[in-house]
Amino acid sequence: NAGVMQNPRHLVRRRGQEARLRCSPMKGHSHVYWYRQLPEEGLKFMVYLQKENIIDESGMPKERFSAEFPKEGPSILRIQQVVRGDSAAYFCASCSKTEAFFGQGTRLTVV
Amino acid sequence: GQQLNQSPQSMFIQEGEDVSMNCTSSSIFNTWLWYKQDPGEGPVLLIALYKAGELTSNGRLTAQFGITRKDSFLNISASIPSDVGIYFCADFLYGNKLVFGAGTILRVKS
Numbered sequence: 001n002a003g004v005m006q007n008p009r010h011l012v013r014r015r016g017q018e019a020r021l022r023c024s025p026m027k028g029h030s031h032v033y034w035y036r037q038l039p040e041e042g043l044k045f046m047v048y049l050q051k052e053n054i055i056d057e058s059g060m061p062k063e064r065f066s067a068e069f070p071k072e073g074p075s076i077l078r079i080q081q082v083v084r085g086d087s088a089a090y091f092c093a094s095c096s097k098t099e100a101f102f103g104q105g106t107r108l109t110v111v
Numbered sequence: 112g113q114q115l116n117q118s119p120q121s122m123f124i125q126e127g128e129d130v131s132m133n134c135t136s137s138s139i140f141n142t143w144l145w146y147k148q149d150p151g152e153g154p155v156l157l158i159a160l161y162k163a164g165e166l167t168s169n170g171r172l173t174a175q176f177g178i179t180r181k182d183s184f185l186n187i188s189a190s191i192p193s194d195v196g197i198y199f200c201a202d203f204l205y206g207n208k209l210v211f212g213a214g215t216i217l218r219v220k221s
Contacts, residue, residue, distance in 0.1 A: 042213045102153035
């Protein structure tokens with residue numbers, strides 16, 4: 001997937017803990033999208049970020065979820081006080097103006 | 112809601128057959144992107160289209176950007192077992208929000 005790095009690949013959290021998912025975009029890309037995917041389903045848009053700026057967060061739940069893309073370092077998707085329903089695969093995409101490339105995803109399991 | 116209508120939802124075809132799937136929208140787009148997602152992996156960009164009428168091939172895959180700029184199709188010729196997966200179309204909406212179709216699940220009978 002052309003250099004988009006996500007970590008960890010797998011993350012197990014107990015209910016009530018925090019989950020932090022990281023995404024390092026391709027070199028030279030300053031835009032990142034986060035998507036959530038349940039098994040056998042499509043990609044649900046969560047948030048679109050530029051460095052130091054949230055452009056569109058219309059897909060983010062109002063509570064417990066937040067995202068950032070600082071000037072230095074990876075983009076972070078943070079889920080506080082996780083619940084079982086947060087279990088899913090989370091993908092980030094790194095974008096130029098005309099193409100988007102995905103990472104391998106983080107599979108979050110809440111036990 | 113879903114801005115891109117992708118069909119069919121799933122296909123179950125014989126190895127060696129040709130496959131066709133398409134995406135339509137009520138909006139005009141400047142770009143069509145086609146992705147394939149293997150189980151447990153992230154989507155991989157197959158073909159990107161930028162001009163109305165454009166026809167682009169990538170091996171056994173061919174995709175076209177519709178003349179009206181509201182639709183696109185993806186064809187796979189001579190299917191093989193490794194073509195199994197989910198195929199998504201995607202577009203950039205105004206404001207550069209990348210949206211996806213619901214996906215076409217391809218299953219190949221060997």
